[in-house]
Amino acid sequence: MRIDLHAHSTASDGTDSPAGLVAAAAKAGLDVVAITDHDTTAGWAPAAEALPPGLSLVPGAELSTISVDPVTGRHVSVHLLAYLFDPESPALVAEQTRLRSERRWRLRVMAERMAADGLPVDPDEVMSLLPEDGSAGRPHLAQALVRAGVVSSVNEAFGSHLGNGSGYFVARQDTLVEDAIDMIAEAGGVTVIAHPFAYSRGATITVDVLTDLARRGLTGVEVDHPNHDEETRVQLHGLAGELGLVRTGSSDYHGTNKTIDLGDETTDPLALEELVSRSTGYEVVTR
Template sequence: MRIDLHCHSTASDGTDTPAELVRAAAAAGLDVVAVTDHDTTRGHAEALAALPEGLALVTGAELSCRWTEPGADPAGGISTHMLAYLFDPEEPALLAERELVRDDRVPRARAMVERLRELGVGVTWEQVARIAGDGSVGRPHVATALVELGVVASVDEAFTGDWLADRGRVWVPKHETDPLEAIRLVKAAGGVTVLAHPAAAKRGRTLPESAIAAMAEAGLDGIEVDHMDHDRATRARLRGLAAELGLLTTGSSDYHGTRKTCVLGENLTDPEVYGEIIRRAWGAFPVPGAGGSSAA
């Protein structure tokens, strides 16, 4: 089985619609794909309606979190992403928290646009809103605006201290969930939690192993090891840490369509690990494809 458990659509910051995403996953030879848009499940219905025969869909989301050491200033915490799989999307407490995070994205993006304009960059809110479309607006949409204006050559180049990286010149904080609370909420909604790309140093500061240990103690199920932002040595270190902490290890593409260079199926999850994720979940279950819609 070929299993990719981390993909984004236009419901957040990908460039493929949910329908296009599942069709592309089938064309790439995947057997299982997860739709994990940022802080939203809005793309699930469209993905399900278009799900091709032979492809199973894992519903999920990538939750925006911030790790803060006990007693430290939250503003100095570390941005952390939590993959949540197969939870009940209507569970009230988790839904309310996702809405808090999602609703804070618009004022945050507007504030980043204003900071850019103060620096003499001619980006506008109308431009960012056009790029985001119906998706949950985020930094990648602002980054794409910078690419359109020729300020940077790629979205990745926008995520530096000069621009959008954490505590960069135009970075603006937003509401983010404490990861221990995120684990509790997802578990209560019947879901499974996997820490996304925990050692992706080019994104900013990474979590200390003590933080991952604290999350494991709180019920974290796994960590994403095989990821484009982890080199061979980092993957080996994370596998060792996962073994010490009794955590599952996953592999995923973190596909964003044309917004990133990664391709569907670039990294995969072991079928036995996938089976264990299914076994632990009770909020929802993978949906097998039944042909789906052929509409573009």
């Protein structure tokens, strides 16, 4: 059984529609795929409606959170995968609404900074092309830069204009990761830290923070991810065993926004069974 538990659609910063995502998953030979758009569940229904026979869908989301070091006050971005939670949980709905609004504000400010600097970017046009009920992200601005001929690819845009060290960058006001874990648990879902030690992405959480989150109620950790080298995978595999965390593997698929394909990294069926057994908020969708 081939299982990929981290994939994005046009409901956030992927290039496949939710229906296109499940079609691509079936074509890739997957048995199970999770839809995990940033801070939104807008893709759940259309993905479920288009689900091909023989493919199961795990409804989820990738939540924008931060970890704050209690000693130094250092902020680190933490991507928290949440699965099988009640999408109508009031606290969660309110927080996701806030995050989506924050994402749109952030993207407009970045686009306005670029326009003020003379780049051929129209902030109004950028905003008009965002998914109506979905989440805005830097890949949307990267696509605008590609269309304008400023860069030749999304990856180039991140390297030259959209990275955390860029003068155009605007930080998000994300949810504390501890609060997000609590909210998902209250909504009957389970949580997995995505690519926790992906050093190429910038600052990461520490082993001590991961240990604290496991005590807080974190369910699992994404061990096999394209941004984890073999040494990191071995380290995370051992830590997960010590901390009682479920080990997952996923592609973090974004369609043509990234070079990774569905199923390039996968999750063991027993790990999925464990996640499902611990959840009460929503069910896996099958046809």
